[in-house]
Every structure is written in C-alpha cells, then in structure tokens.
Amino acid sequence: MSRIDLINISKSFDEKTILDNINLSVCEGEMVSLLGPSGCGKSTTLKIISGIIKPEYGDILFNDVSVMNIPVEKRGAIIVFQDYLLFPHMTVEDNIGFGLKMAKVKKSIRKEKVKELLHLVHLNGYEKKYPNELSGGQKQRVAIARALAVDPKVLLLDEPFSNLDIKLRDSMREFVMDIQKRLKITTILVTHDKEEALMMSDKIAVMLDGRIKQFGTPYEVYNYPVSREVADFFGEKNYISGDIKDGLFVSDFGSYELHNQNALNMCAMVRPEDIKVFPREYRSELKGIITKKKFAGDKVYYDILCNNKSIKCSVNSDIQFEINDEVSINIDFGKAIFYEEVEE
Ligand SMILES: Nc1ncnc2c1ncn2[C@@H]1O[C@H](COP(=O)(O)OP(=O)(O)OP(=O)(O)O)[C@@H](O)[C@H]1O
Numbered sequence: 001m002s003r004i005d006l007i008n009i010s011k012s013f014d015e016k017t018i019l020d021n022i023n024l025s026v027c028e029g030e031m032v033s034l035l036g037p038s039g040c041g042k043s044t045t046l047k048i049i050s051g052i053i054k055p056e057y058g059d060i061l062f063n064d065v066s067v068m069n070i071p072v073e074k075r076g077a078i079i080v081f082q083d084y085l086l087f088p089h090m091t092v093e094d095n096i097g098f099g100l101k102m103a104k105v106k107k108s109i110r111k112e113k114v115k116e117l118l119h120l121v122h123l124n125g126y127e128k129k130y131p132n133e134l135s136g137g138q139k140q141r142v143a144i145a146r147a148l149a150v151d152p153k154v155l156l157l158d159e160p161f162s163n164l165d166i167k168l169r170d171s172m173r174e175f176v177m178d179i180q181k182r183l184k185i186t187t188i189l190v191t192h193d194k195e196e197a198l199m200m201s202d203k204i205a206v207m208l209d210g211r212i213k214q215f216g217t218p219y220e221v222y223n224y225p226v227s228r229e230v231a232d233f234f235g236e237k238n239y240i241s242g243d244i245k246d247g248l249f250v251s252d253f254g255s256y257e258l259h260n261q262n263a264l265n266m267c268a269m270v271r272p273e274d275i276k277v278f279p280r281e282y283r284s285e286l287k288g289i290i291t292k293k294k295f296a297g298d299k300v301y302y303d304i305l306c307n308n309k310s311i312k313c314s315v316n317s318d319i320q321f322e323i324n325d326e327v328s329i330n331i332d333f334g335k336a337i338f339y340e341e342v343e344e
Pocket residue numbers: 013014018036037038039040041042043044045192
C-alpha cells in the first residue's frame with residue numbers, strides 16, 4: 001500500500017490544457033474521491049497515476065519515490081474501468097488469475113490466490129462461468145478481484161458504479177467500502193456523483209476545469225465550500241447580498257452578527273434546508289409568495305418570491321403550502337457561509 005503524491009501535474013491534449021497544476025496527497029490506506037463534472041479531467045488524472053498517460057509537467061510519488069519512469073505494468077496502480085473490460089473468452093477464475101499468470105506465478109499458488117479472492121468478492125462457485133453469464137454486479141466483483149490479485153499499491157476506480165441500477169449500486173458501494181477498509185488499500189475513486197463521494201470517501205478532491213478547487217473531508221467540502229463554484233457544485237443554494245455595518249451583516253432578508261470582516265459587502269450562501277417556511281400569520285417580518293412547488297415524498301421544494309428575489313427552500317412535507325400562498329420565512333444565517341464576492 002502506498003502514499004501517493006501528485007506534484008504540479010499538468011497535461012494538455014491538442015494544445016488544450018486538461019490538467020492545470022494538480023497537487024494531491026493521498027495517505028496510505030485512504031479512500032479519496034476525485035469529484036467533478038464530466039470533462040473536468042478526472043479520468044485523465046487516474047490514467048496519469050497508473051502510467052497509461054504521461055503528464056507534460058510534474059511528478060508522481062509513491063511512498064516518496066518518483067514513479068514517473070516506471071512503466072504501467074510495473075507501477076502497481078491498477079485501474080478498474082467503468083465497463084470492467086473482462087476478457088470475454090476467459091472464465092471467472094482465468095480472468096481473476098490473469099495478472100498472476102502474466103507475472104509467471106506458479107499454478108498452485110495462483111489457484112490458491114484466486115480461491116481466496118473468489119471468497120472475498122462472494123463469488124464462490126462461479127469460477128467456471130464466463131463474463132456473459134454474470135450480472136453487472138458480479139462482473140464488477142470479478143473486475144475488482146482481478147485488480148486485487150496482483151496486490152496493487154493503489155486501486156484506481158473509474159466511475160465503477162455508473163453502469164449499475166440504483167439498488168445494486170448501493171450494495172456495490174458498501175461492498176467496495178468494506179473491502180477497501182478491510183484490506184486498507186490506498187484507493188482513488190473517480191465519480192461525478194456527489195452523494196457517492198460524500199458517502200464513500202475519507203477525503204474529496206473537488207475538480208473543476210482541470211484544477212482541484214478544494215480538498216478536504218466530506219464534511220468540510222459540503223459544509224465549508226471554499227468558493228461559490230464549489231458550493232454550487234454541491235446543489236441548490238441561495239446567495240443573499242448584504243453590507244457589513246458595525247460587526248453586523250445587514251441584508252433585505254435579515255441581519256447577523258459577523259465580526260472581524262474587512263469587506264464592506266458580503267454574500268451569504270444559505271442552503272434551501274436552512275430556510276424555514278411558516279403560515280403567513282407567523283411572527284416574521286419576511287413574507288413571500290410561493291411560485292413553485294415540487295413534492296418529493298418526505299420533502300417539499302418551494303421557490304418563494306420574497307423582496308423581489310426567488311428564494312429556494314426545502315422543508316419537511318408535514319405542512320404543505322400551495323402555489324400563490326403567502327407565507328412567512330425565516331432564514332438561519334447561523335448556518336450560512338459568507339463570501340466576499342457579490343455577484344448576481
Ligand atoms: N486521449 C485524449 N485525446 C484528446 N483529448 C482527450 C483525451 N483524453 C481525454 N481528452 C479530453 O480531456 C478532457 C478531460 O477528459 P477526462 O476523461 O479526463 O474527463 P472526466 O472528468 O473523467 O470526464 P467524464 O466524467 O466524462 O469521464 C475532455 O475534454 C476529453 O475530451
């Protein structure tokens with residue numbers, strides 16, 4: 001198992017910068033997600049770590065030693081691709097044992113290792129099956145077993161759950177988390193699914209436009225996004241502009257004590273769940289009109305026109321309002337994050 005450091009990694013394709021000075025450290029045994037929208041450079045980063053692609057600049061260290069000149073097959077960073085890439089003409093046991101055969105491991109040792117791995121991925125009894133006889137989840141478990149067979153220093157998972165239906169996806173996520181923690185294998189997961197990254201990772205690197213914009217624990221990146229673009233990536237937000245006066249953030253939607261701010265204007269980022277909605281009679285100075293309603297089972301999402309601004313709220317569905325209802329709202333600025341930029 002390795003610690004991995006990416007140092008100032010840059011890569012262009014056709015003169016277009018795809019990765020722009022990427023720095024990332026993954027501790028031994030950690031599960032780190034590269035999270036970002038399609039095309040931001042996640043898979044390219046994974047391929048650079050594995051050695052499939054060479055960066056133009058920068059260095060990659062495994063346990064503090066550069067691996068830049070170590071070829072793919074010797075580097076020990078194995079990618080499990082989204083479509084698994086199993087060998088269709090080989091049985092499950094031959095697929096899993098392929099890397100060991102290539103490494104000229106003795107047949108008896110190979111058999112023993114494959115047996116262990118079949119047990120680990122709950123596929124005992126499937127050794128003689130071919131990939132076309134397996135379900136999506138089973139194929140994925142074979143791909144993971146094949147990757148683990150060669151005792152990789154680093155496991156690289158490229159959108160591994162995106163081809164699975166929702167139910168299977170949940171159980172495969174748990175399965176992978178369990179194996180990763182049990183084997184303590186350094187793992188990098190590429191995903192564009194926020195919930196997946198939040199649930200599965202020790203740390204998340206949020207990637208946008210070929211750069212890592214924030215690196216931290218799921219709690220940190222979700223609750224304390226460093227910028228509006230990172231915050232926006234994690235879902236709906238309200239941005240409320242205000243002035244700083246005598247240690248107070250003062251806005252059309254309420255005031256909040258905010259000391260030690262040099263800026264004159266700030267912007268509060270408020271999540272929809274941090275806004276309460278009450279019947280109009282409720283004692284609140286903030287009144288608005290419901291303009292949109294989306295029912296989602298335990299939650300209801302409302303757009304509320306208040307002080308000429310559309311405010312997004314998500315509330316429990318036990319009390320429901322209708323479009324055109326006048327309501328009172330209460331914004332919990334204590335949960336807001338304040339930024340200096342004032343756009344909109
Ligand atoms: N071999 C290549 N030649 C030219 N351009 C490439 C190559 N590989 C990737 N790209 C481009 O680099 C950019 C980043 O691709 P990459 O696959 O790393 O993104 P990603 O974040 O993993 O996206 P997705 O989630 O859609 O897979 C894209 O614009 C892609 O078209």
